[in-house]
Amino acid sequence: MLGWFKKKLKIGKQEKPAALEPVPEEKVVQEEHLAVPVEEKKQPASVSAPDTAREVPVAAQEKSEEQPTNILHEDVGVLFKRLKTRLSKTRSSFVGKVDELFLGKKVIDDELLDDLEEILITADLGVGTTQDLVDAARQKVDRNELSDPAALKKVLKEKISEFIHSSDQSAELVMPDEGPFVIMVVGVNGVGKTTTIGKMAHKFVSSGQSVMLVAGDTFRAAAVEQLKIWGERVGIDVFSQQSGADPSSVVFDALEYGKKRDIDVIIVDTAGRLHTKVNLMEELKKIKRVMAKKISDAPHEVMLVIDSTTGQNGVSQARLFSQAVDITGLTLTKLDGTAKGGIIVNICREFNIPIRFIGIGEQMNDLRDFDADEFVEALFDESEE
Numbered sequence: 324m325l326g327w328f329k330k331k332l333k334i335g336k337q338e339k340p341a342a343l344e345p346v347p348e349e350k351v352v353q354e355e356h357l358a359v360p361v362e363e364k365k366q367p368a369s370v371s372a373p374d375t376a377r378e379v380p381v382a383a384q385e386k387s388e389e390q391p392t393n394i395l396h397e398d399v400g401v402l403f404k405r406l407k408t409r410l411s412k413t414r415s416s417f418v419g420k421v422d423e424l425f426l427g428k429k430v431i432d433d434e435l436l437d438d439l440e441e442i443l444i445t446a447d448l449g450v451g452t453t454q455d456l457v458d459a460a461r462q463k464v465d466r467n468e469l470s471d472p473a474a475l476k477k478v479l480k481e482k483i484s485e486f487i488h489s490s491d492q493s494a495e496l497v498m499p500d501e502g503p504f505v506i507m508v509v510g511v512n513g514v515g516k517t518t519t520i521g522k523m524a525h526k527f528v529s530s531g532q533s534v535m536l537v538a539g540d541t542f543r544a545a546a547v548e549q550l551k552i553w554g555e556r557v558g559i560d561v562f563s564q565q566s567g568a569d570p571s572s573v574v575f576d577a578l579e580y581g582k583k584r585d586i587d588v589i590i591v592d593t594a595g596r597l598h599t600k601v602n603l604m605e606e607l608k609k610i611k612r613v614m615a616k617k618i619s620d621a622p623h624e625v626m627l628v629i630d631s632t633t634g635q636n637g638v639s640q641a642r643l644f645s646q647a648v649d650i651t652g653l654t655l656t657k658l659d660g661t662a663k664g665g666i667i668v669n670i671c672r673e674f675n676i677p678i679r680f681i682g683i684g685e686q687m688n689d690l691r692d693f694d695a696d697e698f699v700e701a702l703f704d705e706s707e708e
């Protein structure tokens with residue numbers, strides 16, 4: 324879990340008092356986090372997790388020893404199955420259609436390749452990606468390297484995996500030795516920023532980090548409230564000021580507060596009104612600049628959240644936000660609700676930005692570390708559900 328960054332060594336931090344001091348006025352602390360669903364905890368350490376990640380606090384070690392070890396393997400299967408189920412809309416509209424197309428066909432001809440092209444476009448793999456895939460197939464056919472549709476499906480899977488891997492750079496980030504790890508979350512309204520922040524916070528808390536959320540979307544009172552609900556659910560502080568406050572100054576104060584209290588991870592929510600409005604981008608740039616004034620290398624991650632149901636619009640959002648604030652990581656949400664999961668392939672091919680997480684539902688546990696191989700397997704897997 325959370326294999327995309329290297330964890331801070333926790334040695335010596337165990338002496339620290341467990342409870343955070345309450346945030347003045349906006350106190351949101353609950354004990355519910357003690358009851359985090361065990362499922363997340365049982366997940367095996369990510370393959371890419373560095374050695375330092377094994378330096379878990381004593382309390383966490385004791386907790387994990389209480390759990391039977393054979394559950395680990397069982398859970399990998401269960402989690403994969405869940406991912407597969409949640410991706411079923413994309414699987415049936417994309418790989419399912421490819422299967423239908425190939426059914427009973429013995430040769431690969433132009434008509435078949437044209438039909439394949441249409442399926443790939445419909446699944447939102449994008450024009451460029453589709454063209455590359457179909458061209459690669461056509462070349463192989465011309466060179467007599469590809470004779471039957473079953474082999475073509477294999478080529479398709481390999482190529483897709485290649486595109487996704489091209490931007491797969493896990494564990495690139497290292498949590499700072501000193502001071503909080505600051506994540507700034509951006510994206511247009513409704514893509515799932517706040518929900519992703521809540522789910523991400525839950526992951527960090529489950530791995531033993533202290534986390535604070537910052538309500539940087541000060542334009543709507545409802546946005547602050549929604550973040551507070553997530554804070555309560557996860558059992559962590561939410562730093563906020565009155566609605567309408569200048570987001571940069573809220574963030575500045577929040578970083579000061581988090582630094583003083585030695586918080587491990589600070590996640591900042593931001594507003595997401597239409598990305599075409601220049602002033603939103605200016606606002607985000609300002610928030611980013613202000614962060615660096617308080618903590619010199621912050622934000623350590625600028626995460627763009629993209630709603631995968633929006634199709635090609637997501638690609639243009641990635642372009643616009645990248646130009647404004649240098650996106651360092653992506654999360655694609657709502658993959659459970661769309662047949663257009665091919666957007667992932669498109670985004671990986673178009674941008675060299677790693678996908679950190681995928682959202683596959685609305686609950687706390689529905690955020691998965693993105694794993695290119697696992698994703699492609701889940702998409703192409705033919706075994707019974």
Ligand SMILES: Nc1nc2c(ncn2[C@@H]2O[C@H](COP(=O)(O)OP(=O)(O)O)[C@@H](O)[C@H]2O)c(=O)[nH]1
Pocket residue numbers: 510511512513514515516517518519549595656657658659660681682683684685689
């Ligand atoms: N099905 C599904 N719904 C999601 C997912 N992520 C977020 N949502 C829903 O999308 C809606 C908007 O999310 P929100 O976090 O408020 O978006 P924000 O405006 O970007 O902060 C909410 O109803 C969420 O429950 C996901 O991965 N799957």
Ligand SMILES: [Mg+2]
Pocket residue numbers: 516517518540546549592
């Ligand atoms: Mg929000």
